[in-house]
Amino acid sequence: MIPAGFDYVRAGSAEEALAALVEHGDDAKLLAGGMSLLPLMKLRLAVPTVLVDVGRLTDLTYVRDGGDHLAIGALTRHRDLETSELLARECGVLRAVAAEVGDNQVRHRGTLGGSVAHGDPASDLPAVLLALDATFVARGPSGERQLGAADFFTGFLETALAPDELLTEIRVPKAGADGFAYEKFNRRAQDWAIVGALAATFDGTTRVALVSMGATPLRARGVEEALAAGASASDAAGRAAEGTEPSADVNATAEYREHLARVLTRRALESAVA
Amino acid sequence: MMPAMQISMTVNGTACTHDVEPRTLLVQFLREACGLTGTKVGCDTSSCGACTVLVDGESVKSCTMLGAQADCAAVTTIEGLGAAGWHPVQQAFHEKHGLQCGFCTAGMVMAAVSFLEENPEPTERDVRLGLEGNLCRCTGYHNIVVAVLSAADAMKAAK
Ligand SMILES: Cc1cc2nc3c(=O)[nH]c(=O)nc-3n(C[C@H](O)[C@H](O)[C@H](O)COP(=O)(O)OP(=O)(O)OC[C@H]3O[C@@H](n4cnc5c(N)ncnc54)[C@H](O)[C@@H]3O)c2cc1C
Ligand code: FES
Numbered sequence A: 001m002i003p004a005g006f007d008y009v010r011a012g013s014a015e016e017a018l019a020a021l022v023e024h025g026d027d028a029k030l031l032a033g034g035m036s037l038l039p040l041m042k043l044r045l046a047v048p049t050v051l052v053d054v055g056r057l058t059d060l061t062y063v064r065d066g067g068d069h070l071a072i073g074a075l076t077r078h079r080d081l082e083t084s085e086l087l088a089r090e091c092g093v094l095r096a097v098a099a100e101v102g103d104n105q106v107r108h109r110g111t112l113g114g115s116v117a118h119g120d121p122a123s124d125l126p127a128v129l130l131a132l133d134a135t136f137v138a139r140g141p142s143g144e145r146q147l148g149a150a151d152f153f154t155g156f157l158e159t160a161l162a163p164d165e166l167l168t169e170i171r172v173p174k175a176g177a178d179g180f181a182y183e184k185f186n187r188r189a190q191d192w193a194i195v196g197a198l199a200a201t202f203d204g205t206t207r208v209a210l211v212s213m214g215a216t217p218l219r220a221r222g223v224e225e226a227l228a229a230g231a232s233a234s235d236a237a238g239r240a241a242e243g244t245e246p247s248a249d250v251n252a253t254a255e256y257r258e259h260l261a262r263v264l265t266r267r268a269l270e271s272a273v274a
Numbered sequence B: 001m002m003p004a005m006q007i008s009m010t011v012n013g014t015a016c017t018h019d020v021e022p023r024t025l026l027v028q029f030l031r032e033a034c035g036l037t038g039t040k041v042g043c044d045t046s047s048c049g050a051c052t053v054l055v056d057g058e059s060v061k062s063c064t065m066l067g068a069q070a071d072c073a074a075v076t077t078i079e080g081l082g083a084a085g086w087h088p089v090q091q092a093f094h095e096k097h098g099l100q101c102g103f104c105t106a107g108m109v110m111a112a113v114s115f116l117e118e119n120p121e122p123t124e125r126d127v128r129l130g131l132e133g134n135l136c137r138c139t140g141y142h143n144i145v146v147a148v149l150s151a152a153d154a155m156k157a158a159k
């Protein structure tokens, strides 16, 4: 399977990438690691006529201490996250979940920014960023803006990013080295989660986020409320499927996904707190 | 047809330059433009790892990367590994019978080389997780895992 033909533009800087997006309009698409976009193009589910390759913008590849937060360049690969000591110390949950994405080959190429911009509810890292209330920094023709994670994931494969914007940085709080657990349920090790549940405790509250339980990554607000009111992990986890709209597919029915959400949330809560 | 673009990379230590369409996948560039057919296409959907090669020393699935993304990079395929006598991973696959039909083997060996570079002292579990992106329909994986562990020992002893 070979993608439909396209023109290829390699951006040497963020400015060049933005200029190419303005020049080519809706026909253009950014290419980072290509781990989500190229499979879609090979299936001809995506048919951009211009690809703007930002894969070599090494100045957007970093994990930095930003004082009260960590700043991560959008082009930072999953592999870089997995091996970052700063991340392990200051935001262990993001490091640990990055190591759960796909397989080594995928993690050598895929980027955090690509995973965020793709907006796939089956992706692991967007759920972590939602739980962490991350901030996304985007640059467009009219300058830079910041977007909160709560308003970012707007639909299936849809985000609040405009087509002419480049995601440049992801900011996460210093949530500490531990106090989290991610339960990912799949059938083959390299696959996406059929359902995933994340529990992370920091700043005195426990946050719970779900993967593959609707069109976007979701916060399990019912569980969070129950925990805040003093419920046990297992009672709180009983509310994990509240407000979700899981799809049915070859892997699972919607009812089975709801069941998984409750079970995985309970397990995640029990190991995050233990 | 889109106009061709010139792509140059070092493949197994030799400079290779070809004019290809931008949509040319790295695996096509290697097999069709460079004539190196050791790298296999299994699933063509980034699932099986048969097409694994090293780009600047790291394993990638060459069916899910454009040739253009590897422009100026150093690529190693299975042909390049054995150029100066067998690599310890190849030796171990031979000795431990880590293959049957052999279709997954080039990708499996390249994935193992990259994995051992990153994890020189793996446990059995590390090896199984480290090769999760590579499928084998014949062996049941047992001898592949034994071979990779044996290669790790051999490489450590050689240091
Ligand atoms: C075999 C396989 C298994 C996988 N398993 C998992 C898994 O278990 N869990 C998981 O979460 N993911 C998984 N993935 C997906 C992987 O995480 C991708 O790396 C990630 O989703 C996309 O990152 P990328 O850099 O490859 O983006 P690309 O594919 O290059 O781009 C994806 C989309 O984001 C846009 N984009 C990219 N960068 C930017 C930017 N800086 N600003 C604005 N837009 C941008 C592109 O235009 C495109 O629309 C898997 C992929 C494969 C091939
Ligand atoms: S052929 Fe590339 S992963 Fe199967």
Ligand code: FES
Pocket: B099, B100, B101, B102, B103, B104, B105, B135, B136, B137, B138, B139
């Ligand atoms: S040896 Fe036949 S697929 Fe692995």
